[in-house]
Amino acid sequence: MAKILILLAHPALERSRVHKRMVSAVKNMDHVTLHDLYELYPNFDIQIPREQDLLLAHDIIILQHPMYWYSGPALLKQWLDLVLEHGWAYGMKGTALRGKWLMSAISTGGPEAAYTLEGHHQHTLKQFMLPYEQTAKLCNMHYLPPAAITGAHKLDDTAIQQKALQYRALLERLRDEPLDLQQAAQLPNLMELIQLPQA
Numbered sequence: 001m002a003k004i005l006i007l008l009a010h011p012a013l014e015r016s017r018v019h020k021r022m023v024s025a026v027k028n029m030d031h032v033t034l035h036d037l038y039e040l041y042p043n044f045d046i047q048i049p050r051e052q053d054l055l056l057a058h059d060i061i062i063l064q065h066p067m068y069w070y071s072g073p074a075l076l077k078q079w080l081d082l083v084l085e086h087g088w089a090y091g092m093k094g095t096a097l098r099g100k101w102l103m104s105a106i107s108t109g110g111p112e113a114a115y116t117l118e119g120h121h122q123h124t125l126k127q128f129m130l131p132y133e134q135t136a137k138l139c140n141m142h143y144l145p146p147a148a149i150t151g152a153h154k155l156d157d158t159a160i161q162q163k164a165l166q167y168r169a170l171l172e173r174l175r176d177e178p179l180d181l182q183q184a185a186q187l188p189n190l191m192e193l194i195q196l197p198q199a
């Protein structure tokens with residue numbers, strides 16, 4: 001079984017509709033560690049050795065967050081800036097993360113159709129995730145397409161709960177079965193690996 005680390009970055013989880021349910025769906029899973037960055041580091045004072053030890057102890061790293069200005073919330077950037085040190089995560093002697101997997105689990109206000117070349121945002125979600133993809137590559141990690149819940153504002157509670165269960169099923173799949181990376185890389189949204197019966 002792979003060990004999964006979820007780095008949760010939501011600055012207002014108490015007001016969240018999507019991530020609150022995603023967290024409830026996955027928080028008691030075996031081999032899944034939920035690490036709430038805003039709860040731990042409200043002053044952005046990240047403990048680098050602690051974070052690096054956590055990364056070493058897991059195989060699959062998930063950056064879970066709402067999309068903010070086509071990227072992640074500020075604390076996630078701070079985390080990347082501080083934790084992925086030269087000589088540790090990248091560079092000639094930086095091999096600590098080699099062979100691990102990185103993916104993003106995001107929610108967006110914009111609907112799926114807006115994240116197309118012809119759509120309102122003129123780029124796909126995968127394209128917006130490019131800095132994360134290249135960060136993974138620089139650290140010799142395997143990169144997976146984002147698992148995305150789109151159109152958050154228009155989803156009712158039942159639909160959000162369904163998506164949260166789909167997210168849990170995705171994590172079970174990633175934890176329990178080896179993944180064909182080339183096949184997975186073709187998907188625009190990793191959630192498509194899991195089909196749940198309609199509610």
Ligand SMILES: Cc1cc2nc3c(=O)[nH]c(=O)nc-3n(C[C@H](O)[C@H](O)[C@H](O)COP(=O)(O)O)c2cc1C
Binds near residue numbers: 018
């Ligand atoms: C500061 C800020 C920036 C945002 N930027 C984007 C964006 O670039 N694209 C988008 O689709 N939604 C954007 N949104 C909407 C959030 O992604 C959406 O509210 C969130 O995914 C819903 O998840 P939650 O219920 O867990 O908070 C933004 C929201 C905020 C507050």
